[in-house]
Amino acid sequence: MPALIDVADLVKDFRGFKRQPGIAGAIRNLFAREYTYTRAVDHISFQIPSSEMVGYIGPNGAGKSTTIKMLTGILMPTSGSIVSNGFEPFGQRTRYTRTIGVVFGQRTQLWWDIPVVESFRLLQNIYDVSDADYKARMKRFDEVLEIERYLNTPVRKLSLGERMRCDVAAALLHNPPILFLDEPTIGLDIVAKEHIREFLKQINQQYGTTMLLTTHDLADIEHLCRRLMVIDRGKLLFDGPLAELKRRLWRENAVKFDLKDREAADRLEHTDIPFVTAERAGELTVRLRFPRETHSTAEVIRRVVTTVDVSDIAIEGQSIDDVVKEIYTTNTLVDKV
Amino acid sequence: MRYLSLLGQYSLQYAKVRMEHRADFFISVATMTLATVFGLAVVFLIFGGNRPVPGWTFAELLFLYGYSLLPMALFNVISVNLYQFADGYLIQGKFDRVLLRPVNSLFQILFEQLRVEALGDAVLGLFVMMSVAPRIDVPLGAAQILFLIVAVFCGALLYTAIFVMLATVSFWFEDKVGVMPPVYNLIAFGRYPLDIYNGFLRVLLSWIVPFAFASFYPAALILRGDRYLLHAALLPVVTIVFCGLALRVWEQGVRNYGSTGS
Numbered sequence: 001m002p003a004l005i006d007v008a009d010l011v012k013d014f015r016g017f018k019r020q021p022g023i024a025g026a027i028r029n030l031f032a033r034e035y036t037y038t039r040a041v042d043h044i045s046f047q048i049p050s051s052e053m054v055g056y057i058g059p060n061g062a063g064k065s066t067t068i069k070m071l072t073g074i075l076m077p078t079s080g081s082i083v084s085n086g087f088e089p090f091g092q093r094t095r096y097t098r099t100i101g102v103v104f105g106q107r108t109q110l111w112w113d114i115p116v117v118e119s120f121r122l123l124q125n126i127y128d129v130s131d132a133d134y135k136a137r138m139k140r141f142d143e144v145l146e147i148e149r150y151l152n153t154p155v156r157k158l159s160l161g162e163r164m165r166c167d168v169a170a171a172l173l174h175n176p177p178i179l180f181l182d183e184p185t186i187g188l189d190i191v192a193k194e195h196i197r198e199f200l201k202q203i204n205q206q207y208g209t210t211m212l213l214t215t216h217d218l219a220d221i222e223h224l225c226r227r228l229m230v231i232d233r234g235k236l237l238f239d240g241p242l243a244e245l246k247r248r249l250w251r252e253n254a255v256k257f258d259l260k261d262r263e264a265a266d267r268l269e270h271t272d273i274p275f276v277t278a279e280r281a282g283e284l285t286v287r288l289r290f291p292r293e294t295h296s297t298a299e300v301i302r303r304v305v306t307t308v309d310v311s312d313i314a315i316e317g318q319s320i321d322d323v324v325k326e327i328y329t330t331n332t333l334v335d336k337v
Numbered sequence: 338m339r340y341l342s343l344l345g346q347y348s349l350q351y352a353k354v355r356m357e358h359r360a361d362f363f364i365s366v367a368t369m370t371l372a373t374v375f376g377l378a379v380v381f382l383i384f385g386g387n388r389p390v391p392g393w394t395f396a397e398l399l400f401l402y403g404y405s406l407l408p409m410a411l412f413n414v415i416s417v418n419l420y421q422f423a424d425g426y427l428i429q430g431k432f433d434r435v436l437l438r439p440v441n442s443l444f445q446i447l448f449e450q451l452r453v454e455a456l457g458d459a460v461l462g463l464f465v466m467m468s469v470a471p472r473i474d475v476p477l478g479a480a481q482i483l484f485l486i487v488a489v490f491c492g493a494l495l496y497t498a499i500f501v502m503l504a505t506v507s508f509w510f511e512d513k514v515g516v517m518p519p520v521y522n523l524i525a526f527g528r529y530p531l532d533i534y535n536g537f538l539r540v541l542l543s544w545i546v547p548f549a550f551a552s553f554y555p556a557a558l559i560l561r562g563d564r565y566l567l568h569a570a571l572l573p574v575v576t577i578v579f580c581g582l583a584l585r586v587w588e589q590g591v592r593n594y595g596s597t598g599s
Contacts, residue, residue: 014595015595069433069596072436072437073436073437074433074436074437074594074596075594075595075596076592076594093436094439094440094441095439096439097436097437097438097439098439102437104433107430107433107434109434109437111350113354113357114350114353114354118350118353121346122346122347122350125342125343125346126343126438126439126440127439128339154357
């Protein structure tokens with residue numbers, strides 16, 4: 001079966017110009033501009049099969065939003081091709097946008113001044129949703145997102161969490177086969193985040209909706225996506241399962257020991273277990289780090305508890321955030337699919 | 338058909354928004370009416386009394402002026418978003434939302450905000466035309482009225498096409514560009530007989546920014562007949578050419594759209 005979204009060799013350049021300072025500079029800008037080209041997306045290729053939920057991560061300015069904007073037909077690619085749900089997003093935009101839903105965490109897609117329900121009614125008309133479908137879907141949205149209470153409030157008066165719930169619901173009102181989410185949980189509290197994740201998961205299971213979401217919160221990825229794409233400086237650095245990324249980059253484990261007394265802590269700080277580095281984390285606390293290949297966590301713990309008096313143990317493993325930070329800072333090409 | 342029903346929906350929603358801010362609405366009605374009345378007063382001050390324009394009676398001048406208010410009023414109903422296009426849509430990134438809807442983007446920009454109160458000017462214009470009609474020596478039959486109705490719509494389309502092109506300029510120059518106000522002020526020139534201007538202005542208003550087609554020529558055809566027949570006949574052609582041009586320029590602009598950072 002062909003992929004639902006097929007991106008090949010996608011490139012986007014932005015043209016800017018050097019701004020000269022001062023009034024003389026402003027006048028010079030007006031007549032003689034030095035144009036500069038920045039490559040926001042640099043030869044990216046990937047495929048997404050139907051019903052898959054894919055996480056798309058990268059530091060600020062990596063090219064995530066630019067990719068999403070090309071996939072949704074807002075921006076015209078500089079070169080390369082996109083076929084999504086059988087359409088070429090930019091060229092066939094009006095027909096294509098009928099078949100997708102889009103959520104931008106930073107900006108609402110609803111009409112600012114009118115009550116939420118009026119926005120929904122407008123969308124119902126724009127997407128030709130039947131009254132029966134409209135009612136059924138609104139009921140379903142209310143069950144998980146609890147939006148009923150503020151349907152009559154103008155969008156501008158909603159809190160961020162309330163607004164996001166409405167935005168997600170609005171993007172799904174026409175039950176599109178593809179949903180794009182650009183930082184859907186940004187700035188939300190933990191309860192609102194969980195509501196939205198739970199809702200997206202249910203929609204994916206029930207309707208087989210394909211989703212591509214960008215996020216800075218890796219918990220979103222861990223809850224929703226088995227597949228992850230990492231982008232930085234416009235280049236795709238990794239494309240594969242989350243577990244695979246962890247396996248490749250999760251080089252080190254750490255265990256934190258609370259010792260009975262100072263003397264024990266001093267001894268552990270100067271441990272002679274090979275390849276293990278110790279650091280003092282408190283008067284009675286020592287953290288041991290060791291490579292995953294050479295030591296198992298259990299073995300390290302066994303060796304420590306048989307030599308010194310330990311009162312408490314905390315296993316710290318490397319967090320997914322650390323893993324991703326490592327990719328961003330070293331900018332290593334982990335895997336190119 | 339679908340677009341017609343959407344237009345209804347848009348206006349209904351927009352009416353509700355305006356209802357929320359009632360004071361704003363009434364102030365807007367008041368200022369627009371006042372501006373038009375002042376404009377009319379200027380005609381009285383300059384052309385009234387014993388200073389006639391060669392070849393035109395005062396009643397005829399008022400007829401021209403009254404007619405000019407009609408296409409302008411229609412255009413003003415939908416013009417709001419064009420004036421704030423660079424600021425509101427491009428710089429703030431609201432244009433993203435427009436592009437994500439399965440509806441023509443220009444349609445959305447033009448009809449998302451309707452300033453119904455602008456139609457007040459049309460009422461005033463009609464009133465002026467009807468008051469001076471008995472003093473004008475021309476028959477106003479069904480044919481003439483039908484022609485004027487078509488011409489009013491052509492004129493409104495011409496204004497729209499020109500200002501769409503000006504708004505589109507902001508796709509290329511991200512800074513707010515001040516090209517609209519000077520062109521807007523040029524509209525006023527189309528309200529008076531074209532033969533009072535020098536050759537340069539006449540060519541400019543006829544063939545470059547054809548505001549004379551939007552207001553002067555159709556009214557002049559009614560008053561002078563044959564002399565302006567050719568121009569009146571060209572009105573639909575000029576309208577179609579400018580609308581086509583505007584659509585092409587708009588499409589090019591959208592291709593150049595860069596969105597905002599996030």
